[in-house]
Amino acid sequence: MNSITLEKWSDVVLPIPARYRAVITRDHKILFHETDMTPFINQDQRTFREDFMMYQFDGDNIISIVIKDMPFPPTHFDTFTDGTLLLASARCVRTDDWIQKNAGRYSLDGECLYKFVLGDGISAVAIDDEDTIWAGYYEEGVYGNYGWDEPIGSSGLVAFSSKGEVLFRPHLPMINELYYLNIQKANSIFAYYSLFSAIIHLDHFGRVQHSEIEEVMEVGPITIINESLITYDYHSKLLWSLKKQEGVYKKDKAFALKDQEGNDLYSEESAIRIRGNWLFVLNDSGIYRVELTMRMLEE
Template sequence: MDTSNTLKIHLDRVTASQVTGKHVATGLTISGQIMMIEQIYDTKRHRDVLHVHRLFDQWRTTTIVAQAETEFSYVDAFSDGRILLVASRCDDDVDGSWLPNAFIYDSSGHLLDRFCLDDGIQNVHVDEKDQIWVSYFDEGVFADAATNSIGSFGLAVFDEHGQAVFKNKDYPIDDCYALNVCSSNDAWFFYHPDYRIVHLENGKGTSYAAPLRQFSDFIVHGEHLISTDNDNTYLLKRDGNRYDEQARIQFESEKGTPLQGTIKMRQDRIVLSTETRLYAGTFSDFIVE
């Protein structure tokens, strides 16, 4: 790839995304809604609490969750509005079992349920059937592989009560780097050591070779794919059974200022989080020659 070939992509500022506390995590729901967790000190409670925002461009709704001691990494929502917060890591109890790292709250911030989705979580997506897709990085895959833990499969799907309904048995995943669940019958993932991009469609998988480069999020549109590891973002194009890099991507604001931050991708949407606000766009907004 000619690294001098840089494609500049404009992202729009999400008006109601001002961050006044500590940004914890950003997520994209199956309906395309942006969610954001912010940690803020509550002067009445005299402690930090979590503000979980649902963003609607120029306005947002906020749910206050008192449990700020858990280091949550992922946020998503179920079809009825319940909120799912998940920590990437989980501790083990005195009997050796894993403690809960997935917590479900109602729109008022009341805890409804909690359970363990295993340790070493790389990504979490809820689909339109309220199934929870979970990918795992290497520590989750190998930490308890001898006991055949769910994380050892690299990719699994759970129902809304935390019961596994699918475990990957077709791909030798050591580390599931990236996940993009577009629907219950249309999901993509990228795994190591084979550096393969897999498309699961109606229960059937098709895999494509990819450049030997790790990325944590990606979106697909037609023959093109955008991948990112937050530091570097690339445009790829499918050629037969493989994806090849075409150009480096630089995101910029509406004023043409280069943007750098944490990037989340799902379906064909991109959200970039800076320290003070969010910027968003869709793949279909970009013209690719």
């Protein structure tokens, strides 16, 4: 069995709910909060006001950001190029006379710089190196719920300006919920749609490819290196390299993820993240990472 060795980046162990929610930023920091979101599910969104503590960790230091009186529960987050935070809620209510602003840009002092609408049913958000916000949507965000007869996320993926203005919706042959986004730069927008197990690669607002995965696998976080699709398969618990054959991706090589002592890193409580070509494992022993390269995958 091929394997890839990850270095131990930190001994810090995130609580299980926090590691599942954690996001890797473009500059490879970890952004997370530890708040249990369950009590907020049935709260009236018109009157919702709660304080939240966000944490940003860079391997050596951790900073805390107190956000007071937030008008929505932050389920998705990332950072802009100046370090300010994007915080967003997966749900967005619309009525005849009101639309919930379910996203905002916040300073590291906790000040809300501005709020805006990203729509209902958000499955993922990520910001590219030009401060374009990309939001992916699950089924209810694509087909409509919570009062949205014409949902913002009907295309499954939407690009917004840093102030929430819609810039772009890709026109794809078949749309369903988007599971994963990996965005490091504006010329490398990678998205995975569940329908037909399709991989989308956009360069800014132009489509580079729309290809299917012709394999039975539980696709996890993704990236593309040269012509190879890299994804973690939660079913086999292996990292896979897939090559394109006759227009579709097929399995090529599998890799176990190991620490420097040769121990398996994945367990049921682990969280796997990929941002750009960097792969992170957050588990009960700490935080591990490695930069994936084509040479590593071909050895």
